[in-house]
Amino acid sequence: MGDFTSAIAAAVRLIVSLDRDLAQIVALSLQVSLSAVLLATIIGLPLGGAIALVPFPGRGAAAALMNALMGLPPVVVGLVLYLLLSRSGPLGVLGLLFTPLAMIIAQCLLVIPIIAALTRQVVLDLHQEYDEQLRSLGTGIWRTILTLLWDGRFRLFTSVLAGFGRAIAEVGTVLIVGGNIDHYTRVMTTTIALETSKGNIPLALGLGIILIALSLGINIAAMAVRNVSHRRYG
Amino acid sequence: MSVTAATVEPAPAGLTAGPAPGDARRPALLPLTVRGLRLEAGGKTLIHDIDFTLQAGPKTIILGPNGAGKSLLLRLCHGLIAQTGGQIDWAGRSPEAARRDQAMVFQRPVLLRRSAAGNIAFALSVKGIARRQRPALVKEALARAGLSALADRSARVLSGGEQQRLALARAAILEPQILLLDEPTSNLDPAATAAVEQLIAAIHAAGTKVIMTTHDLGQARRLADEVLFLHHGRLLEHTAAERFFRQPESSEASAFMQGKLLW
Numbered sequence: 001m002g003d004f005t006s007a008i009a010a011a012v013r014l015i016v017s018l019d020r021d022l023a024q025i026v027a028l029s030l031q032v033s034l035s036a037v038l039l040a041t042i043i044g045l046p047l048g049g050a051i052a053l054v055p056f057p058g059r060g061a062a063a064a065l066m067n068a069l070m071g072l073p074p075v076v077v078g079l080v081l082y083l084l085l086s087r088s089g090p091l092g093v094l095g096l097l098f099t100p101l102a103m104i105i106a107q108c109l110l111v112i113p114i115i116a117a118l119t120r121q122v123v124l125d126l127h128q129e130y131d132e133q134l135r136s137l138g139t140g141i142w143r144t145i146l147t148l149l150w151d152g153r154f155r156l157f158t159s160v161l162a163g164f165g166r167a168i169a170e171v172g173t174v175l176i177v178g179g180n181i182d183h184y185t186r187v188m189t190t191t192i193a194l195e196t197s198k199g200n201i202p203l204a205l206g207l208g209i210i211l212i213a214l215s216l217g218i219n220i221a222a223m224a225v226r227n228v229s230h231r232r233y234g
Numbered sequence: 235m236s237v238t239a240a241t242v243e244p245a246p247a248g249l250t251a252g253p254a255p256g257d258a259r260r261p262a263l264l265p266l267t268v269r270g271l272r273l274e275a276g277g278k279t280l281i282h283d284i285d286f287t288l289q290a291g292p293k294t295i296i297l298g299p300n301g302a303g304k305s306l307l308l309r310l311c312h313g314l315i316a317q318t319g320g321q322i323d324w325a326g327r328s329p330e331a332a333r334r335d336q337a338m339v340f341q342r343p344v345l346l347r348r349s350a351a352g353n354i355a356f357a358l359s360v361k362g363i364a365r366r367q368r369p370a371l372v373k374e375a376l377a378r379a380g381l382s383a384l385a386d387r388s389a390r391v392l393s394g395g396e397q398q399r400l401a402l403a404r405a406a407i408l409e410p411q412i413l414l415l416d417e418p419t420s421n422l423d424p425a426a427t428a429a430v431e432q433l434i435a436a437i438h439a440a441g442t443k444v445i446m447t448t449h450d451l452g453q454a455r456r457l458a459d460e461v462l463f464l465h466h467g468r469l470l471e472h473t474a475a476e477r478f479f480r481q482p483e484s485s486e487a488s489a490f491m492q493g494k495l496l497w
Contacts, residue, residue: 132309132344133340135333136312137337139360151346
C-alpha cells in the first residue's frame with residue numbers, strides 16, 4: 001500500500017511540475033487523437049448521412065458493416081495497417097510506418113465507424129420527423145442530409161466525443177504502427193504499457209491519472225451538451 | 235365550375251369569384267382534377283376511387299371523422315405519397331411537379347432546431363431566394379404571424395399555437411399558389427385556434443387557394459366555402475358549404491352533423 005501511495009504522490013508531482021517528458025507525451029497524444037477524430041468526423045458525418053438516406057445497392061449491408069466495425073479490434077487494424085505501410089507493403093513508399101501520421105490514420109480508421117454509425121442513426125431518427133416537411137419544401141437529398149446533420153448537431157457532438165474517447169484510450173494500433181519511439185511516437189497509452197513493464201510506476205500512473213481525467217472530462221462535456229440542447233431545443 | 239363526380243353539385247356562381255390565385259409568372263395549378271384515385275396498403279383499400287375537381291377561389295374543406303382518409307388524400311395531392319390507382323392532375327402537372335408552387339402545413343408543426351427566424355430563412359433559402367433578400371422577408375413573415383417578438387427564440391420551445399403560426403408564416407412567405415393544411419388546429423386550444431384560423435383567412439384573402447382537412451364541424455362551418463365530405467376513404471359529397479350545412483345529401487354527413495359518432 002505504501003508503494004502505491006508514494007507512487008501516486010510521485011505521479012502527482014510529475015503532473016504538477018509539468019515534467020517535460022510527461023508533457024511531451026500528453027501533447028503528442030492529444031495531437032494524434034484530435035487530428036484523427038477531426039479527420040474521422042469530416043469523413044464519418046457525410047458517410048453516415050449518405051448511408052442513412054442515399055439509395056444505393058448494398059446500403060443495408062453497408063449499414064450492418066458500419067455497426068460491426070464499431071467493435072473493430074484495434075490490434076487487427078494495427079496489424080493490417082502495419083502490413084500496408086511496411087516497407088515491402090503496397091503503401092511502403094510513403095514511408096509512413098512509425099510516424100505520428102501513421103498513428104493518426106490508424107486511430108482515424110477506428111473512429112470512423114463509430115461516428116458514421118451513430119450519425120446514420122441520428123439522421124434516420126430526425127428524417128422520420130422531417131421527411132414530409134422537407135419534401136414539401138423541395139429540399140434536395142444533399143441539402144436534406146446537411147439539414148439533418150445540423151439539427152442533430154448536439155447528438156452528433158456526443159458521438160464525436162465518444163470517438164475521441166476510443167481514440168485516446170486505445171493502445172494496440174498505435175503501438176504497432178507507431179512503434180512507441182521515445183520523443184517521437186510515444187503516447188500516453190503506449191508509455192503506460194512500457195513504463196509499467198519497466199517498473200517506472202510514477203510516470204505510468206501520472207499518465208493514467210491524466211487519461212482518467214480526460215475521459216471523465218469527456219463524459220461531463222457530453223452531459224453538459226445534452227443538457228444545453230434539451231433546454232434550448234426541447 | 236366543372237365538377238363531374240356523381241355526388242357533386244355545381245357550386246353557386248358566387249363561389250368562384252374569389253381572389254385570383256398565384257401570380258402571372260407561374261402557370262396556374264388549378265383546376266385540380268382527381269380521377270379514380272385509389273390507395274391500397276397492406277391489403278386494405280384506404281382511398282376508394284375518388285373523383286373531384288377543385289377550382290381556384292373557394293376555401294376547400296375536406297371534412298370527415300378520424301380515419302376517413304383526409305390526410306392521405308391531402309398527401310396524395312401534394313405528391314408525398316404515391317397512389318396505387320387513378321390520376322391527380324394539377325392543370326397538367328403531376329403532384330411532384332406541382333409541389334414547388336405549393337406549401338403544406340402539418341398537424342404537428344415540423345420545425346427545425348433553430349430560431350423562429352431561422353426556420354423561415356431556411357425555407358426561403360431552399361426556394362432559392364437570394365441571401366440579401368431574406369432578412370426583410372423573414373421580418374415580414376414573423377410580423378404577419380404576430381411572432382416578431384419571438385424571432386430569436388428557439389422554434390422548438392414555442393407554445394403549440396406559436397409553433398403552428400410559425401409553420402403557417404413559413405408556408406405563406408413562399409407565396410404558394412396552393413396551401414394545403416392537415417388538421418392544423420387539432421392540437422390547439424380555442425384562442426390559438428382562432429389565431430391560426432385568422433391567419434388562414436388572411437392567406438386566402440391574399441390569393442392563395444386553401445385546401446384544408448378537419449374533423450371539427452365548427453371549424454368547417456367557420457372556414458369552408460366548399461366541402462368535400464369523406465368517410466371510410468370514400469368521397470360522399472362535394473358541395474358548396476352553405477348547401478352542405480343546410481341539407482347534406484348523404485346519411486353519413488347528416489349523422490356526422492348531428493354529432494353522432496361515425497367510424
